[in-house]
Amino acid sequence: SAAVATADGSLCATDGIPIVRNISEITQDSFPIPGLSHITVAGALAHGFKEVEIWLETVAPGGGTPIHRHSCEEVFVVLKGSGTLYLASNSHLKYPGTPQEFPIFANSTFHIPVNDVHRVWNTNEHEGLHFLVVISRPPMKAFIYDDWSMPHSAAKLKFPLFWDEKCYHQAPPAKDEL
Amino acid sequence: SAAVATADGSLCATDGIPIVRNISEITQDSFPIPGLSHITVAGALAHGFKEVEIWLETVAPGGGTPIHRHSCEEVFVVLKGSGTLYLASNSHLKYPGTPQEFPIFANSTFHIPVNDVHRVWNTNEHEGLHFLVVISRPPMKAFIYDDWSMPHSAAKLKFPLFWDEKCYHQAPPAKDEL
Ligand SMILES: [Zn+2]
Ligand SMILES: [Zn+2]
Numbered sequence: 272s273a274a275v276a277t278a279d280g281s282l283c284a285t286d287g288i289p290i291v292r293n294i295s296e297i298t299q300d301s302f303p304i305p306g307l308s309h310i311t312v313a314g315a316l317a318h319g320f321k322e323v324e325i326w327l328e329t330v331a332p333g334g335g336t337p338i339h340r341h342s343c344e345e346v347f348v349v350l351k352g353s354g355t356l357y358l359a360s361n362s363h364l365k366y367p368g369t370p371q372e373f374p375i376f377a378n379s380t381f382h383i384p385v386n387d388v389h390r391v392w393n394t395n396e397h398e399g400l401h402f403l404v405v406i407s408r409p410p411m412k413a414f415i416y417d418d419w420s421m422p423h424s425a426a427k428l429k430f431p432l433f434w435d436e437k438c439y440h441q442a443p444p445a446k447d448e449l
Numbered sequence: 450s451a452a453v454a455t456a457d458g459s460l461c462a463t464d465g466i467p468i469v470r471n472i473s474e475i476t477q478d479s480f481p482i483p484g485l486s487h488i489t490v491a492g493a494l495a496h497g498f499k500e501v502e503i504w505l506e507t508v509a510p511g512g513g514t515p516i517h518r519h520s521c522e523e524v525f526v527v528l529k530g531s532g533t534l535y536l537a538s539n540s541h542l543k544y545p546g547t548p549q550e551f552p553i554f555a556n557s558t559f560h561i562p563v564n565d566v567h568r569v570w571n572t573n574e575h576e577g578l579h580f581l582v583v584i585s586r587p588p589m590k591a592f593i594y595d596d597w598s599m600p601h602s603a604a605k606l607k608f609p610l611f612w613d614e615k616c617y618h619q620a621p622p623a624k625d626e627l
Contacts, residue, residue: 290536291551291559294526312558313524313583320560322522322585323501344500346491348472348581350528358468373469380490381469382498403526405491405583407500 283438288318294327302433306334306393309434315409316431316438324409330354330400335392338367338416340426344407345383349375352393352400356381359388359419367419375400388416388423410435461616466496472505480611484512484571487612493587494609494616502587508532508578513570516545516594518604522585523561527553530571530578534559537566537597545597553578566594566601588613 297310311317312325330336335354347356353376359367367388375381375391383389393400414426431439475488489495490503508514513532531554537545545566553559553569561567571578592604609617 288560290562291534291553291557293554294556294558312526313560320522320524323524323583325524325526325558325583327526344498346498346501346503348490348503348505356469375469376471378472379469380472380503382466382491384468403581405501405503407585 283317300434304334304337304433306331307336311434312403314435314438316435320409322407322409324406324411326404326406328402328404330391330393332393332396332398335400336390337413337429338388338390338419339413339429340386340388340416340423341406341411341413342386343409343411344385344405346405347375347381347383347391348403348405349377349379349381350401350403351377352398353377353395354391354393354400357390357392358383360384365424366422367416370419388419461495478612482512482515482611484509485514489612490581492613492616494613498587500585500587502584502589504582504584506580506582508569508571510571510574510576514568515591515607516566516568516597517591517607518564518566518594518601519584519589519591520564521587521589522563522583524583525553525559525561525569526581526583527555527557527559528579528581529555530576531555531573532569532571532578535568535570536561538562543602544600545594548597566597 294310294312299308299310302309308329310327312327313320314324315321353374356373356375357370358373359370361368370389373381410430411432412428412430413432415429416426472488472490477486477488480487486507488505490505491498492502493499531552534551534553535548536551537548539546548567551559588609590606590608591610593607594604
């Protein structure tokens, strides 16, 4: 029942999810991104959300996200650690080009302008980088680049994302409307 | 310039906002909700976001949100403290009625089903309740109830929300599309 707090949050929900969940008890899966640990706190494919999705991620020193872009809004809140945001804003060119570098740190927030190519990296050798990610219009359709000089047209669509692969063949639950 | 990290986040942005901001340096305003301290981390009226909005709120012991409902998705992530979610799911009745009570705690997440009437309260006498709130389709149009037996039709629209009042007469910034 939705009235009971459980640790059921890692399922592919087709029948609603508990109202309250303990994030510590949500399963962290492993994915082919070295050093990245990911929890879907609130997901479209995983939990039936339609308009927002929230992730909790930890990146080990020397690790980070692929170079990628997407057309949704994306906002980060850094909870712990520090690192670097690499952001290529020249979307009018044929390829991202050399990105700008922004220091990120605990209690900072940053956003990714729609369709800008970016990567978040833990450039701190000593501690993990922990952050929350909020995206709009889930599930995310991400285009991944091998490097900053790969043409936009050659970037590869990764859909569903790694953590959504197990849920992709299940439709999200229908919701009651008032 | 958007390339410089500044503490400029509390402005009503009409010309873009810095990519990285320090949440500690964003101004907390006071509002007529006793015990509630609010920071708009990423806002529609405040910063020009169109699809998601993120708040960081702290509620003093014995304080909380008004009883209210809204048609957007809303997800909470509790960072510190504990409290109670009051949630009335009987939206088919003419008034909310006695709500269910859910314990909430640090490292828990909870969501509010669309249009369900709810209140978040710090029922812990000893420490503040700190949480992040994510909403879809900002700015929020909230309907506020005096109590749980007030008819849905009598709930009062509060728009813009208290923290958006200073930005309401300024249009959000135009965004480039790729
Ligand atoms: Zn991204
Ligand atoms: Zn609410």
